[in-house]
Amino acid sequence: MRIDVLSIFPSYFDGLTLSLLGKAQDAGILDLRVRDLREWAFDRHRTVDDTPYGGGAGMVMKPEPWGLALDEIAGDVAAGEAGPPTIIFPSPAGEVFTQRTARDLATREHLIFGCGRYEGIDERVFEYASQLGEVRLISLGDYVLNGGEVATMAMIEAIGRLIPGVVGNPESLVEESHEDGLLEYPSYTKPASWRERTVPDVLLSGNHAAIAAWRRDQQFERTRRRRPDLLPSDDAAQS
Numbered sequence: 001m002r003i004d005v006l007s008i009f010p011s012y013f014d015g016l017t018l019s020l021l022g023k024a025q026d027a028g029i030l031d032l033r034v035r036d037l038r039e040w041a042f043d044r045h046r047t048v049d050d051t052p053y054g055g056g057a058g059m060v061m062k063p064e065p066w067g068l069a070l071d072e073i074a075g076d077v078a079a080g081e082a083g084p085p086t087i088i089f090p091s092p093a094g095e096v097f098t099q100r101t102a103r104d105l106a107t108r109e110h111l112i113f114g115c116g117r118y119e120g121i122d123e124r125v126f127e128y129a130s131q132l133g134e135v136r137l138i139s140l141g142d143y144v145l146n147g148g149e150v151a152t153m154a155m156i157e158a159i160g161r162l163i164p165g166v167v168g169n170p171e172s173l174v175e176e177s178h179e180d181g182l183l184e185y186p187s188y189t190k191p192a193s194w195r196e197r198t199v200p201d202v203l204l205s206g207n208h209a210a211i212a213a214w215r216r217d218q219q220f221e222r223t224r225r226r227r228p229d230l231l232p233s234d235d236a237a238q239s
């Protein structure tokens with residue numbers, strides 16, 4: 001998979017060279033390219049923002065650098081054999097990112113993340129980008145970050161680990177929170193007794209059927225207590 005990131009703070013993404021995603025890049029499974037949007041700003045100050053038409057607080061990102069950057073990156077690809085990219089703009093005004101979104105995006109050949117500041121990007125950029133690929137505005141949840149960078153990192157990590165070969169043991173992907181719509185069961189390791197707290201007996205029993213049943217039960221119990229909205233019977237989840 002190829003992932004391009006456009007940001008005015010490219011060094012945010014240095015952390016993505018660590019750990020599993022770093023290894024995936026070394027192995028050629030993931031081709032991650034982070035570019036500074038200012039590369040496509042050509043005035044003396046490399047300006048990427050300006051005051052909003054109609055007035056109001058904050059600044060809006062100018063369309064020109066975005067247009068040139070997207071032309072170059074999508075053009076790059078037009079030269080190869082990959083299909084049109086999926087262009088993601090992290091935004092608190094977007095659809096909410098879930099494990100389902102991650103699974104969907106992990107099947108794409110080419111993702112482009114456009115990191116804006118939260119006051120926003122000139123609306124015409126989204127319209128223009130939709131001529132180059134599928135545009136998705138995606139939010140991490142109902143709170144506000146200063147810009148799209150941290151949200152993009154979270155999404156790249158969630159998507160990247162679903163690319164075949166990135167996580168060493170694919171079985172570990174199946175048992176995680178949200179993969180089956182439930183929270184994951186509690187885990188324990190040695191010692192069996194620690195500071196007067198013991199590991200549940202069933203886990204030491206060697207009875208695999210009983211262990212599986214206990215874990216399933218714990219998943220439901222935790223989900224009911226912490227995240228009832230995830231359960232199909234919850235009315236709030238249907239709205």
Ligand code: 6GU
Pocket residue numbers: 089090091092117118138139140141142143144145146147148151152
């Ligand atoms: Cl994707 N961007 C920003 N700026 N704030 C957010 C967000 C995204 N998701 C939640 N808050």
